[in-house]
Amino acid sequence: MKNKPLLIVLGEPNSIFSEILFKAYKKKIIKNFNRPIVIIGSENLLKKQMKYLGYSIKIKRVNLFNLKKLNLNKNYINVFNIDYKFKKVFDKISSTSNKYINNCFNIALRLINNKLAFALINGPVSKTYFLKKKYLGITEFLAAKTKIKKRPTMLIYNSSFSVCPITTHLPVNLVSKNLTKNKIVSDVININNFYKKKLNKKVKFAILGLNPHCESIEKLSEEDKIIKPAIKFLIKNKISVNGPFSADTFFSKRNLSHYDVAIGMYHDQVLTPMKTIFNFNATNLTLGLPFLRVSPDHGTNNKMIGKNKSDAQSLVYSINFFRKIK
DSSP: OOSOOEEEEOOOSSSSHHHHHHHHHHTTTTTTSSSOEEEEEOHHHHHHHHHHHTOOOOEEEOOTTOGGGOOOOTTSEEEEEOOOOOSSSSOOOOGGGHHHHHHHHHHHHHHHHTTOOSEEEEOOOOIIIIITTTOSSHHHHHHHHHTOSSOOEEEEEOSSOEEEESSOSOOGGGTGGGOOHHHHHHHHHHHHHHHHHHSOOOOOEEEEOSSGGGOOSSSSOHIIIIIHHHHHHHHHTTOOEEEEEOHHHHOSHHHHHHOSEEEESSHHHHHHHHHHHHTTSOEEEEESSSSOEEEESOOOOGGGTTSSOOOOHHHHHHHHHTTSOO
């Protein structure tokens, strides 16, 4: 199929995602996108949420498995319908939506596996109710779904600067136990290949330490045991890497202009400064899957559900990101 569509999985139905999707359509981002977009989710729920929030956009049901009758119109919200029974237009997040969300992902993955779709954007899900304690995040969930052997990489991307946490949604007291040289090397190689193959760009990496000032009161620190050996290995393999840098002083304008990617050892070490600097102008990429997966860099935002006050910029940035990708 020529000009394969970009898929958007709605994710948790009781979230801000439908709102920001409607706002993206109103901004004409999707209409002016360089390929068709198909939403994977409940057509009925979208209609009810649209009415509740006061938007008016035409919705058209499509079936990507039936190519003979396929007609994707950029003026419409093209929806591949997944049935979902609900009582309220917006409700409290619970496990009642789990089967529906899983069905949405299953259909999206089938379409990609059958080469009927280009790539995947997904809305946020509840780590508490949908992922429970089985997966740390969607990164790991999709890795299990696609049965890849190697660990995937989480990259928070902005065209001028990006960050990667070696450990993702992991409690801080478990970070040190889960750091390895191989994890650092694998993530850097995944990111380096992404920039080279998809963006045609040579990338400069900065590797951060784990301990304050890269120092530890222990006899042998994580910097000495894990991080420095990983850096030496990457340099030998001709990847542009420097470090370890102390995280408290790294995020200066000078370093941001000199490096392309900062590799941190845990989630908040790099995501806190990233979100402070770029706000919603960033997107969450999963690298190392058989396809490219992107997610707006925000959660379900429970306190803002149904209020029509959420910022759509991260979804806009996620969609526009694909304009650069081959």
